[in-house]
Structures are given as C-alpha cells and as structure tokens.
Amino acid sequence: MRQYFGRKLFIYGLTFVAAVTVNWMIPRFMPGDPVASMLARARVSQPEAVEAMRAYYISLFGFDQPVWQQYLNFWGAMFRGDFGISIYVFPTPVTDLILGAVPYTLGLMIPAVLLSYWAGNRLGAFAARRQLLDNSVLPVGYILTATPYMWLAVLLAWGLGVVAGWFPVAGGYAFSLQPSWSWPFIESLLHHWALPFLSLFLVALGGWAIGMRNMIIYELESDYSTYLAALGAPARLIRRYAYRNAMLPQITGLALQLGVLVAGALVTEIVFSYPGIGSLILKAIQNQDFFLLQGSFMFIVVGVLVANFIIDIVYVLIDPRTRTGMAGAQA
Amino acid sequence: MQTRARILIPLLAAGLAAAACTGGGGAAAPTPDTTEAASAPADANAGGLPRNETLYTTGTQWGPPANFNPIREWDSATGTKGLVYETLFHYDPNEAKLVPWIAESGSWADDKTYEVKVRQGVTWADGKPLTAKDVAFSYSLGKMETVPFHNMWDWLENVEATDDQTVRFTFSDARYQEWDYNLYSRVIVPEHIWGGLSEEDVLNGVNENPVGSGAYSYQSHDQDRVVWVKRDGWWGKDALGMDPKPKYIVDVATPSNEVAMGMLLQKGLDLSNNFLPGVSNLINGNFGITSYYNEPPYMLSANTAWLVPNTTKKPMDDPAFRKALATSVDVKKIVEGVYGNLVKEASPTGLLPQWDQFVDQGVVSSDGFTFSTDEAKKMLADAGYRDRDGDGLVENKDGSKISLTIEVPTGWTDWMEAARVIAASGKAAGIEITPEFPDFNALVENRSKGNFDLIINNERQLSSSPWTYYDYMFNLPIQKTQNTVNFGRYENKEAWKLVQELDGVKTDDIEGMKEVISKIQKIHLDEMPIIPLWYNGLWAQSSNSTWKNWPSSAEGAPKYAATMWRNWMELGGFETLTQLQPAAD
Numbered sequence: 076m077r078q079y080f081g082r083k084l085f086i087y088g089l090t091f092v093a094a095v096t097v098n099w100m101i102p103r104f105m106p107g108d109p110v111a112s113m114l115a116r117a118r119v120s121q122p123e124a125v126e127a128m129r130a131y132y133i134s135l136f137g138f139d140q141p142v143w144q145q146y147l148n149f150w151g152a153m154f155r156g157d158f159g160i161s162i163y164v165f166p167t168p169v170t171d172l173i174l175g176a177v178p179y180t181l182g183l184m185i186p187a188v189l190l191s192y193w194a195g196n197r198l199g200a201f202a203a204r205r206q207l208l209d210n211s212v213l214p215v216g217y218i219l220t221a222t223p224y225m226w227l228a229v230l231l232a233w234g235l236g237v238v239a240g241w242f243p244v245a246g247g248y249a250f251s252l253q254p255s256w257s258w259p260f261i262e263s264l265l266h267h268w269a270l271p272f273l274s275l276f277l278v279a280l281g282g283w284a285i286g287m288r289n290m291i292i293y294e295l296e297s298d299y300s301t302y303l304a305a306l307g308a309p310a311r312l313i314r315r316y317a318y319r320n321a322m323l324p325q326i327t328g329l330a331l332q333l334g335v336l337v338a339g340a341l342v343t344e345i346v347f348s349y350p351g352i353g354s355l356i357l358k359a360i361q362n363q364d365f366f367l368l369q370g371s372f373m374f375i376v377v378g379v380l381v382a383n384f385i386i387d388i389v390y391v392l393i394d395p396r397t398r399t400g401m402a403g404a405q406a
Numbered sequence: 407m408q409t410r411a412r413i414l415i416p417l418l419a420a421g422l423a424a425a426a427c428t429g430g431g432g433a434a435a436p437t438p439d440t441t442e443a444a445s446a447p448a449d450a451n452a453g454g455l456p457r458n459e460t461l462y463t464t465g466t467q468w469g470p471p472a473n474f475n476p477i478r479e480w481d482s483a484t485g486t487k488g489l490v491y492e493t494l495f496h497y498d499p500n501e502a503k504l505v506p507w508i509a510e511s512g513s514w515a516d517d518k519t520y521e522v523k524v525r526q527g528v529t530w531a532d533g534k535p536l537t538a539k540d541v542a543f544s545y546s547l548g549k550m551e552t553v554p555f556h557n558m559w560d561w562l563e564n565v566e567a568t569d570d571q572t573v574r575f576t577f578s579d580a581r582y583q584e585w586d587y588n589l590y591s592r593v594i595v596p597e598h599i600w601g602g603l604s605e606e607d608v609l610n611g612v613n614e615n616p617v618g619s620g621a622y623s624y625q626s627h628d629q630d631r632v633v634w635v636k637r638d639g640w641w642g643k644d645a646l647g648m649d650p651k652p653k654y655i656v657d658v659a660t661p662s663n664e665v666a667m668g669m670l671l672q673k674g675l676d677l678s679n680n681f682l683p684g685v686s687n688l689i690n691g692n693f694g695i696t697s698y699y700n701e702p703p704y705m706l707s708a709n710t711a712w713l714v715p716n717t718t719k720k721p722m723d724d725p726a727f728r729k730a731l732a733t734s735v736d737v738k739k740i741v742e743g744v745y746g747n748l749v750k751e752a753s754p755t756g757l758l759p760q761w762d763q764f765v766d767q768g769v770v771s772s773d774g775f776t777f778s779t780d781e782a783k784k785m786l787a788d789a790g791y792r793d794r795d796g797d798g799l800v801e802n803k804d805g806s807k808i809s810l811t812i813e814v815p816t817g818w819t820d821w822m823e824a825a826r827v828i829a830a831s832g833k834a835a836g837i838e839i840t841p842e843f844p845d846f847n848a849l850v851e852n853r854s855k856g857n858f859d860l861i862i863n864n865e866r867q868l869s870s871s872p873w874t875y876y877d878y879m880f881n882l883p884i885q886k887t888q889n890t891v892n893f894g895r896y897e898n899k900e901a902w903k904l905v906q907e908l909d910g911v912k913t914d915d916i917e918g919m920k921e922v923i924s925k926i927q928k929i930h931l932d933e934m935p936i937i938p939l940w941y942n943g944l945w946a947q948s949s950n951s952t953w954k955n956w957p958s959s960a961e962g963a964p965k966y967a968a969t970m971w972r973n974w975m976e977l978g979g980f981e982t983l984t985q986l987q988p989a990a991d
Contacts (some may be wrong), residue, residue, distance in 0.1 A: 125885075165473065172470065175629055232665075237672055243672070243674065245674075246631070247628075251656070254628070346664075348662070350630045354629075363847040
C-alpha cells in the first residue's frame with residue numbers, strides 16, 4: 076500500500092515540477108512584450124515618460140533580473156501563494172482574482188460533473204436490456220452528446236432566458252445585489268447558476284448514459300452473468316454485479332472529467348457571462364496578462380493532479396483487484 | 407452496502423476535490439465576496455437595488471474593474487472620472503464650447519497667462535471645501551515623469567493658487583487648442599488626501615476609497631460590475647442646477663454581443679454602449695430599444711476610422727501611390743455591407759461632422775478624392791506603377807512585386823470584414839492586399855514599432871478641436887516607438903509646423919483656425935499620409951423600460967451624447983444622466 080502511494084506521489088511530484096516549469100516558460104517565451112502593450116494602452120507618447128514607466132514596470136514585475144533568478148523567484152513566491160500582480164487588472168494581486176472566481180467555477184462544475192455522472196450511470200444501467208427505455212434513452216443520449224455544446228448553451232440562454240424570461244442570461248448573481256448570506260442573495264445565486272448548470276449537466280448526461288448502457292450489456296453477456304443465471308440467481312442480483320463491474324471504466328472517465336473541471340467551464344462561462352476562472356483565462360490571454368495566466372494554469376494543474384490522486388484512492392476502494400495487486404506486490 | 411457506496415463515492419470525491427482544490431489554490435475556502443469592499447453599506451442589500459432607481463449600463467468596461475485611480479486614465483474603472491472625480495470644464499460638442507464645471511469661469515489674462523475662477527461652495531465627499539489649491543495641486547501632479555499628462559509641463563511653466571478661488575497658469579509656450587482640451591480632460595483630486603502620496607502611489611495606487619467632488623461615490627465592485635451610488639449634497643445640484651436621476655448606477659463589464667443583446671431585451675440593461683451588429687432591426691422593431699436617430703446612421707459619430715499606411719515602406723512612401731490607394735477603397739460597401747448603415751462614410755478630410763465648419767470645401771473639391779476603381783488604376787499607371795507580369799496586379803517602379811498586408815485585431819469582426827473589403831477593392835484596382843488578423847497585443851507592438859504595411863485605427867475621439875486630429879496625423883519627431891500618434895511615421899516638417907501654429911491660435915478665433923486648417927487640409931489631401939474611411943458610431947442603444955427621455959434627434963429630446971465611455975462623461979455623458987426620467991411617470 077505504501078509503495079503504491081509512494082510511487083504515485085513521486086510521479087505526481089515530478090509532473091508538478093514539470094508543469095510549473097512549463098507554466099513559467101510559456102508566457103515568457105511567447106511573442107509580444109506585456110510591458111510594451113501596457114505602455115501602449117497607457118497612451119503615453121513622451122519618450123522620457125515612456126522610459127520612466129518602462130523602467131518602473133520592468134523592475135516591478137522583476138523582468139530586470141537574470142532568467143534563472145526569475146525562475147527561482149517564481150518557485151519561492153508560489154509557495155507563499157503569491158502569483159504576482161495582474162497586468163490587466165492592475166494592481167490587483169492574481170491570487171485575489173483567482174480566489175474571487177474559483178467558487179463560481181467549482182460551484183458550477185462539481186455538481187454538474189458529479190450529478191450528470193450519477194444520473195447518467197443510473198439511467199444507462201436502467202435502460203440496458205429494457206427495450207422501451209433503450210429505444211428512447213439511447214437516441215436522446217446520442218443527440219445530447221453530439222450537440223455542439225456552444226449551440227445548446229446559446230439555445231438554452233435564448234429560449235429559457237430571453238424568450239421565456241425564466242432565467243437571467245448574465246452574471247453570477249443579480250446586478251442589483253451585493254454578496255451576503257441573505258436569502259435573496261442565495262436565491263439569486265441559484266437562479267443564475269441554474270442555466271449554466273443545466274447546460275453542462277445535459278451535455279454530460281448523454282455521454283455517461285450511453286457508456287453505461289453499453290458496458291452493462293457487455294457485462295450481462297459475459298460468462299459470469301450467464302453462469303449466475305444458470306445457477307438460478309435472480310436477475311436483480313446479476314444486474315448488481317454487472318453494474319459494479321461496468322462502473323470501473325466509468326470511474327476512469329470521471330477522473331478525466333474532474334481533470335478538465337476548471338478549464339471545461341470556459342465556454343459555459345463565456346456564453347452565460349459567468350464570472351469564473353474560464354472567463355478570467357480568456358481575458359488573461361486576450362490581454363497578455365501572463366501573471367494571471369500563470370496563476371490560472373497553476374490552479375488547473377493542481378486541480379488535475381488532485382483529482383487524479385483522489386481517483387487513485389477511489390480505485391483502491393472499489394476495485395478489489397487493485398488491492399490484491401498491491402498485496403501481491405508486497406508479498 | 408452497494409447502494410450506499412454507489413452514492414457515496416461521487417459525494418466523497420466531491421468533498422475531497424473541493425477541499426483539496428481550494429487548499430491547493432493557496433488559501434482558505436473563499437466566499438464569493440472576496441473582492442468586495444468591506445465598507446459596502448449593508449442596508450442597500452436587503453432586497454437588492456430598487457429597479458426603478460437604478461441605471462444599468464454596459465459597453466465601457468472590458469474586464470474586471472482594475473482600480474479607482476483617476477490618474478490612471480487608461481485603465482481605472484470607467485466612471486472614476488466623471489462620476490466621482492470632476493474636471494474644471496465640460497465640453498459641449500453641439501455648441502462647440504467649454505462649459506464651466508468646477509471652474510466658474512476661465513480666461514486668458516494675457517497671451518501667456520490663463521486664470522481660472524473656482525466656484526464657491528464646491529465640496530469634496532468628505533465635506534472639505536474644494537479650493538484653488540486643489541486645482542493647482544492636481545495640475546502640478548503632471549510634473550511627475552510617470553504621470554500621463556507629464557508632457558503638458560513642456561509648455562506650462564507654473565501654476566499657482568493666488569487666493570482660495572483663483573488659479574493662475576503661466577505658460578512658456580501658449581498652446582491654446584491643446585490647453586482647452588486639457589481643461590476638460592484633467593481631473594481635480596483633493597490635495598489633503600493626495601498631497602502625501604509618493605510618485606509610486608500616485609501612479610499605481612488602487613485608491614479603493616475614492617474621495618471626489620462628483621455626484622456619485624463608489625459603493626462596491628466585483629469581477630463583472632461596479633456600483634456607484636448618488637451622493638447627497640453634491641454641490642452641482644444648486645450651482646449647476648443639475649440633478650442626475652438614477653440613485654444607483656451599475657456598470658456591467660461588457661459581455662459578449664449575444665449576452666448584451668439578451669440583457670437589453672430582458673430589460674436588465676438600460677444603456678448599452680457597445681457595438682451590436684444588426685441592432686437596426688431592434689430599433690426598427692417593437693422592442694422598446696432606441697438610439698439617437700431612428701434611421702441610418704442611427705448613431706452619432708464618435709471618431710474616424712483611418713487606414714494608416716506605413717510611409718517608411720515602399721511603395722507607401724510615395725504620395726501618388728497613397729492617393730491611388732485612397733481612391734481604390736470602396737467605403738460605401740463597408741458602410742452598407744459590413745455595418746448595415748450603422749456608420750457614415752467619412753469626408754476626404756476625415757474631420758467629424760461636428761467639425762464641418764472647419765472643412766475647406768474648396769480644397770476638398772480641388773484636392774480631395776472619391777472612390778473609383780478606374781480612377782485608381784489610372785493614377786497608378788500615371789505614377790509609374792504598371793502590371794509587368796500580366797497577373798492583373800501592379801508592380802513597383804523598379805519591377806519588384808507589391809504585396810501588402812492589412813492588419814486588424816482578431817475578433818474585431820466588423821473590422822475584419824472591412825479589411826476584407828479593402829483588400830478586395832485594392833485588388834480590383836491592381837494593388838495586392840492581404841488581410842491579416844493578429845491578436846490585439848501583437849498588433850499594438852507592430853504598430854508602435856512600425857512593423858506593418860497597413861492598419862486600421864480609430865483611437866482619436868471627438869474633441870474640442872480638430873487640432874487633436876492633426877496632432878495624430880503629423881506629430882513629429884518620430885520616436886523609436888510611436889504609441890499614440892503618427893503610426894504611419896509620416897515626416898513632413900512643414901505640416902507639423904502648421905499644426906503647431908494651429909495650436910497657437912486662440913480657440914475663439916474661428917477664422918484664424920480655419921485659415922491654418924485649410925493649409926493643413928491641402929497638405930493632407932495632397933500627401934494622403936492617412937486615409938479616412940468611415941465615422942465610427944457613438945454606440946448607444948437604450949431601453950425605455952425603466953428610464954426614458956434618452957437623447958435623440960427627435961424634437962424636444964436632449965441632444966447629449968448618451969455614453970458612459972471613458973473620457974466621454976465630460977462630453978455629454980454626465981449631462982445625459984441629468985435628463986433621464988423614470989419611465990413609470
């Protein structure tokens with residue numbers, strides 16, 4: 076057991092170092108000079124003023140130090156939770172911006188991924204081998220997964236938002252409110268959350284349902300099911316065994332989904348103007364704000380690694396073969 | 407067990423992921439209001455802002471509000487200047503004159519001395535009086551090298567408060583036109599707060615609790631909005647007889663076009679100052695959405711979109727080629743095809759319709775250009791640009807190929823289409839032009855360093871004087887990086903001398919201005935260093951559901967510019983607020 080986790084942790088550590096390094100490198104070696112574009116935005120034409128401002132910003136962002144020093148500074152600052160100052164939302168610290176956006180993204184993505192996973196699996200398992208359900212769930216599932224996400228989202232926003240007027244089309248909460256733990260605020264939060272959530276939920280649901288249905292059919296036709304049936308076991312019991320076996324590939328799928336959790340919300344957040352990490356990343360790219368970009372990517376990297384680690388633990392819990400394998404390795 | 411496990415696993419994963427992700431992000435679990443100012447009053451929150459007292463606007467702020475520092479004129483939250491901080495004067499483009507604001511009056515005591523009388527009874531939000539000292543202090547901030555209006559001190563020699571109400575500006579070189587522009591562009595900040603700040607704080611401070619003299623004060627902000635609240639006891643209510651009607655102004659960070667359109671239709675927005683393609687359908691339809699005109703061009707004109715050739719490169723260094731290029735562009739096709747008549751074709755001088763009186767029609771008819779593919783072909787041939795290899799496209803005089811690119815920022819869909827039209831009409835006349843769409847920052851960099859062939863630019867806005875346009879065209883000397891003016895790096899000492907001469911003409915001497923401008927216009931039209939294309943609109947779509955009496959061309963309606971854009975509050979944006987009426991009445 077220790078060896079298993081030791082190895083996993085080592086790999087994660089290595090991945091982390093590599094990811095941080097790449098993350099640090101990309102913006103620095105990207106074409107374009109953020110200080111220059113900042114000065115261009117400042118509409119300063121006076122050469123002395125331009126030089127004074129340039130020198131000031133270069134030292135503020137630490138670009139005047141040797142590259143290896145910048146790299147070490149980056150690591151040091153990162154462990155203090157300091158990702159620098161945003162260029163685009165100057166002079167707000169990047170950490171503040173990300174922390175302001177994270178609750179929206181996680182609040183949207185975690186329920187969407189997990190609920191669609193749960194509901195999709197149940198639906199798929201239920202539909203398998205039931206003619207009537209199968210004939211309806213399968214095509215609907217295919218349509219949902221094949222729908223371009225952007226299109227579905229815009230359609231929902233237009234239909235339920237603009238035309239029916241049931242849901243707002245922009246923002247994380249009503250533009251007339253300020254955050255507080257009051258009932259109107261929470262209600263408004265949920266109201267704004269509903270449409271983006273629904274769009275994510277619907278699109279993911281179809282995929283899970285189809286996957287599960289196919290897996291169940293496969294399991295029900297495998298030898299152990301046939302043998303159980305021959306022994307006279309009730310259909311309910313057989314399905315339960317089939318379900319647990321069919322679950323394993325789905326869990327792997329979930330790991331992947333959780334991995335892209337944060338980045339996956341990008342399109343959703345743009346369509347519904349939802350103030351999460353996705354909108355922030357888009358703006359950071361558009362404005363060449365590479366501190367913000369770095370911070371957001373770091374957050375995603377950590378998210379992916381943590382999600383994978385959790386799935387590793389879950390695997391040990393649900394798949395006896397992993398446990399046996401570990402015991403065997405130790406023996 | 408099985409059933410429980412099945413439900414529990416995802417829940418467990420959720421809990422772990424949530425705990426771990428936020429932990430890994432670097433701090434304790436955040437609440438949604440981390441960006442909220444702690445000082446926000448709680449009472450406004452009970453049921454939210456009352457709809458009938460709140461004005462919702464968008465189209466000014468392109469991202470999260472960055473700071474509330476009025477010295478950072480380029481990225482402070484819009485409204486910082488105009489709603490919270492004020493200027494000595496406003497400018498009325500219709501009457502073409504300065505409107506005294508904090509200043510009671512201002513006049514030239516002699517050719518190099520300007521005296522401003524500050525109004526009695528103007529107070530800051532903290533109750534302290536605004537005096538001549540504050541005005542002198544604010545203009546003195548420009549002595550700091552990193553302050554954007556530092557260059558004013560090249561020609562401004564001294565500013566002093568001679569008594570509590572009088573400020574005297576002494577100039578080493580009186581630039582009357584430029585000075586008028588500064589009078590309504592520079593904010594006045596309180597000396598008792600800003601006096602103690604270092605240069606670094608002045609330039610880079612967030613100023614999260616702005617204390618201004620304006621009608622509104624800061625209430626709260628978040629990633630996608632800023633909320634301003636009307637201040638009781640604003641001095642202007644009595645002194646100016648003006649009273650902005652909305653109690654709250656919520657400035658929503660500009661969302662995508664679809665979302666802005668959706669919000670407007672849902673009546674969640676009162677004023678949208680962004681370009682909405684096809685908005686004429688909404689204005690003509692029965693959607694309760696209005697704009698300044700209810701027929702083309704629908705909007706007032708705000709600035710000129712120019713085609714800027716890089717005059718340091720061949721063949722754009724040849725005036726004859728530039729004139730032929732100007733003649734080849736089918737602007738009508740852009741106006742109709744790309745914009746659906748939401749914009750107007752520019753005059754050959756590029757001066758905005760508000761400056762019509764300064765256009766010398768004689769010069770325009772003798773030296774101007776009009777679109778004609780045949781004429782462009784002829785001009786090219788006359789100048790020695792001929793098609794030598796028979797591909798239908800002309801070559802340089804030395805026989806080398808001409809292959810130009812026109813760059814506009816990617817994602818600016820209307821400009822991208824316009825660039826395609828320009829490329830196509832250039833090709834029709836025999837000039838090979840290829841549209842390219844780099845990202846905005848890359849384009850800015852190319853532009854400032856002069857690494858481009860052709861670009862479209864519209865950064866100069868309507869102002870108190872055409873001088874700002876000519877400064878933009880002819881400014882010399884050429885620097886290593888050209889950040890704001892003369893992107894085409896056009897060098898013409900004579901023209902620049904005339905522009906400076908224009909700067910030295912007093913702003914009430916219209917005839918004198920016309921005389922100099924006519925000479926500049928002749929050079930512009932003969933040399934064509936920059937080619938006017940169309941007048942971009944002052945995009946303003948308003949909804950009548952909560953507020954009415956929006957500015958429009960209709961009789962009896964206010965004639966102000968209905969916009970909250972940066973630097974436009976002083977050009978009629980604020981005045982618009984004072985004219986609104988609740989729709990319920």
